[in-house]
Amino acid sequence: MNFTQKVKSICIRQHSLLCVGLDTDIARIPEFLRRETDAIFEFNKAIIDATCSFAAAYKPNLAFYEALGPAGWQALERTVQYIPEGILKIADAKRGDIGNTAKLYAKAFFDRFDFDAVTINPYLGTDAVLPFLEREDKGGFVLCLTSNPGSKDFQYLTDGQQTLYERVLEKVHSWNDRRNCGLVVGATHPDELKAIRAAAPGLPILIPGIGAQAGDVEASVRFGTDENGELALFNSSRGIIYKSGGKDFAEVAATEARRLRDQINKIRMSI
Amino acid sequence: MNFTQKVKSICIRQHSLLCVGLDTDIARIPEFLRRETDAIFEFNKAIIDATCSFAAAYKPNLAFYEALGPAGWQALERTVQYIPEGILKIADAKRGDIGNTAKLYAKAFFDRFDFDAVTINPYLGTDAVLPFLEREDKGGFVLCLTSNPGSKDFQYLTDGQQTLYERVLEKVHSWNDRRNCGLVVGATHPDELKAIRAAAPGLPILIPGIGAQAGDVEASVRFGTDENGELALFNSSRGIIYKSGGKDFAEVAATEARRLRDQINKIRMSI
Numbered sequence: 001m002n003f004t005q006k007v008k009s010i011c012i013r014q015h016s017l018l019c020v021g022l023d024t025d026i027a028r029i030p031e032f033l034r035r036e037t038d039a040i041f042e043f044n045k046a047i048i049d050a051t052c053s054f055a056a057a058y059k060p061n062l063a064f065y066e067a068l069g070p071a072g073w074q075a076l077e078r079t080v081q082y083i084p085e086g087i088l089k090i091a092d093a094k095r096g097d098i099g100n101t102a103k104l105y106a107k108a109f110f111d112r113f114d115f116d117a118v119t120i121n122p123y124l125g126t127d128a129v130l131p132f133l134e135r136e137d138k139g140g141f142v143l144c145l146t147s148n149p150g151s152k153d154f155q156y157l158t159d160g161q162q163t164l165y166e167r168v169l170e171k172v173h174s175w176n177d178r179r180n181c182g183l184v185v186g187a188t189h190p191d192e193l194k195a196i197r198a199a200a201p202g203l204p205i206l207i208p209g210i211g212a213q214a215g216d217v218e219a220s221v222r223f224g225t226d227e228n229g230e231l232a233l234f235n236s237s238r239g240i241i242y243k244s245g246g247k248d249f250a251e252v253a254a255t256e257a258r259r260l261r262d263q264i265n266k267i268r269m270s271i
Numbered sequence: 272m273n274f275t276q277k278v279k280s281i282c283i284r285q286h287s288l289l290c291v292g293l294d295t296d297i298a299r300i301p302e303f304l305r306r307e308t309d310a311i312f313e314f315n316k317a318i319i320d321a322t323c324s325f326a327a328a329y330k331p332n333l334a335f336y337e338a339l340g341p342a343g344w345q346a347l348e349r350t351v352q353y354i355p356e357g358i359l360k361i362a363d364a365k366r367g368d369i370g371n372t373a374k375l376y377a378k379a380f381f382d383r384f385d386f387d388a389v390t391i392n393p394y395l396g397t398d399a400v401l402p403f404l405e406r407e408d409k410g411g412f413v414l415c416l417t418s419n420p421g422s423k424d425f426q427y428l429t430d431g432q433q434t435l436y437e438r439v440l441e442k443v444h445s446w447n448d449r450r451n452c453g454l455v456v457g458a459t460h461p462d463e464l465k466a467i468r469a470a471a472p473g474l475p476i477l478i479p480g481i482g483a484q485a486g487d488v489e490a491s492v493r494f495g496t497d498e499n500g501e502l503a504l505f506n507s508s509r510g511i512i513y514k515s516g517g518k519d520f521a522e523v524a525a526t527e528a529r530r531l532r533d534q535i536n537k538i539r540m541s542i
Contacts, residue, residue: 023371023372025375061368061372063366063368063372063373063375063376063379064372064375066375066376066379067375067376067378067379067383068379068383069344069348069379069383069384070341070342070344070345070348071341073340073341073344074341077340077341094366094367094368094392094395095334095365096365096392096394097332097334097365098417098418098419098421099419100294101294101332101334101335102334104296104334104335104337104338105334105337105338107338108334108337108338108339108340112338112339112340113340121365121367121392121394121395122394122424122425123367123392123393123394123414123417123425123426124365124392124414124417124419124421124422125417125419125420125421125422125423125424125425125426126420126421126424127419127420127421128419128421129421143394143395146369146394146395146396147369148369148370148395148396148398148399149396149397149398150369150395150396150397150398150399150400151395151396152396153393153396153397153438153442154393154394154396154435154438154439154442155394155396157428157430157433157435157438158430159428159429159430159431160430160431162428164425164428164435167424167425167428168425171424171425
C-alpha cells in the first residue's frame with residue numbers, strides 16, 4: 001500500500017482527520033508531572049491514551065525533543081513506540097539538506113524511529129527531497145505554504161506566472177511517482193488552500209494552524225479535503241495538549257480532540 | 272564582541288579561513304575504530320587533534336548524529352565540548368520552523384550544546400529566523416544559494432528584479448541589527464558568489480562545496496572574501512576527514528587541512 005492510500009485508509013478507519021501535535025515542552029506540562037523521571041514521555045503517554053480514539057495521526061515536533069539533548073531523543077523514541085498501530089506517526093522535522101545528508105535523515109526517521117512520514121523543507125530542491133521518498137509506504141509532506149506570518153516573506157515571490165509555493169506544488173507532482181508525497185499548507189491561508197487543492201486533487205495535505213494559530217476550521221476543511229472529504233489532516237498541538245494545565249490535562253485534551261474531530265467531520269459531511 | 276567580529280578575530284588568530292566539516296558517518300570511519308564504545312567521538316577527537324592548528328571552524332552536520340539516535344547526540348555533545356577554545360563551532364542544522372519552535376532550536380544549539388552559530392533555512396521567513404539572532408555573540412548563517420544541484424529548482428525563481436536568493440540576501444540585511452547574521456553560498460556558484468559579496472561587503476559567508484562537491488577554490492576565495500581577504504569560511508568535510516580510510520586517517524586529514532588552509536591563504540594574499 002502506498003503512503004497516500006495509507007493516509008486514506010487510516011482516516012477512514014479512525015473516522016477522523018485530526019492530527020494531534022505533540023509539541024511537548026517541559027516548561028508547559030503540568031507541575032506535578034515534571035517530577036517524573038521521563039516527564040515528557042509520561043505526558044505524551046497520557047495524551048495518547050486519552051486522544052487515540054479521536055486521532056488519525058500524531059505529529060511530534062522534533063525541536064521540542066532536541067532541546068533536551070539525549071534525554072529528549074529517548075523520550076521521542078518511547079513516544080513513537082507507544083503510538084498505537086493504525087495511527088499515523090509524522091515527524092515534524094522540516095528537514096532539507098543535500099543528498100547524502102538527506103539520506104541519513106531518512107534513515108533516522110524511518111528506520112531508527114518508525115515514523116510513517118516526515119515534513120520536508122524544499123528550499124534545497126530535488127536532491128534534498130527524493131531520499132525521503134524512496135519507499136512507497138513512507139511519505140514526505142513538503143512545506144508549500146506555511147501557517148506563520150513569515151510565510152509572506154518568500155513563499156509568494158512570483159515570476160508573474162507562478163509563485164514560489166506554486167512551483168513547489170508543481171515539483172511535488174514530479175516527485176510523486178510512488179504516490180507518497182504530500183503538502184503542508186497552513187489553515188491561515190484558506191483561499192490559497194482552495195486553489196492548491198484544485199491543482200492537486202490527489203495529494204494528501206497536512207494542514208497546521210487551526211488551534212493556537214487561529215486558522216479558520218470551517219474554511220480549511222471545506223477547501224482542504226478532496227472531493228470525497230478525505231486526504232487532509234488537520235493539526236492542532238497547543239490547542240489540545242495544553243488546554244488544561246492541571247491534573248485533568250489528559251481528560252481535557254480528550255474532550256478537545258473529540259470536539260475538534262467532530263467539528264471537522266460535521267463540516268466535511270455537509271459539503 | 273558581536274558574532275561578525277568573532278568570526279573575523281578567530282580567522283586572524285588562526286591565520287585560516289578553513290572550516291572542517293564533521294560529517295562523521297559510522298559506515299565511513301576506519302574499520303579498526305568502529306569497535307570503540309563511542310567510535311564517532313573517537314574519530315572526531317582524532318580529527319580535531321590533528322587539524323586544530325589549521326582550522327578556524329568545525330561544522331558538525333547534525334544529520335549524521337541524529338541518524339544514530341541518543342548515542343549520536345551524546346557523541347555530538349562530547350565532540351562540541353572537545354573543540355578547543357578559540358575555534359568556531361557551527362551546527363550545520365539547516366533548521367527553519369515557526370517562532371515558538373525556532374526558539375527551542377536556538378536553546379538546544381546555543382545553551383545545551385555550546386555552538387557559536389547555526390545554519391538556518393529561510394523558507395519560513397522572518398519569524399523562523401529571528402529567534403536564532405537574539406544574542407550578539409551567537410550567529411546564524413542563512414542558506415542563500417546552496418551548493419547542490421537542486422539549488423536551481425527554487426533559488427533562482429525571479430520576479431524580474433530579484434531572485435529568491437537575492438531576496439533572502441536583502442532580508443538578511445534587515446535581520447542583522449546585532450551584526451550576527453551571515454550567509455551560506457555554495458562554491459559551485461562562483462559568479463553569483465561574486466555578486467553576493469559585492470552586495471554584502473560586511474557579512475560573514477560560509478562557503479561549502481570546495482571538497483567532494485568540486486567547487487572552484489581559486490574563484491570562491493577570490494570572490495567570497497571581503498576587501499581584506501576575510502569574513503569567509505571555506506568548508507570541506509569528506510575531502511578532509513575521509514581522505515584516508517586507514518590507520519593514518521588523522522595524519523592524512525591534517526596534511527589535507529594544512530594544504531587547503533595554505534592554498535586558501537595563498538589565493539587571498541595574492542588578491
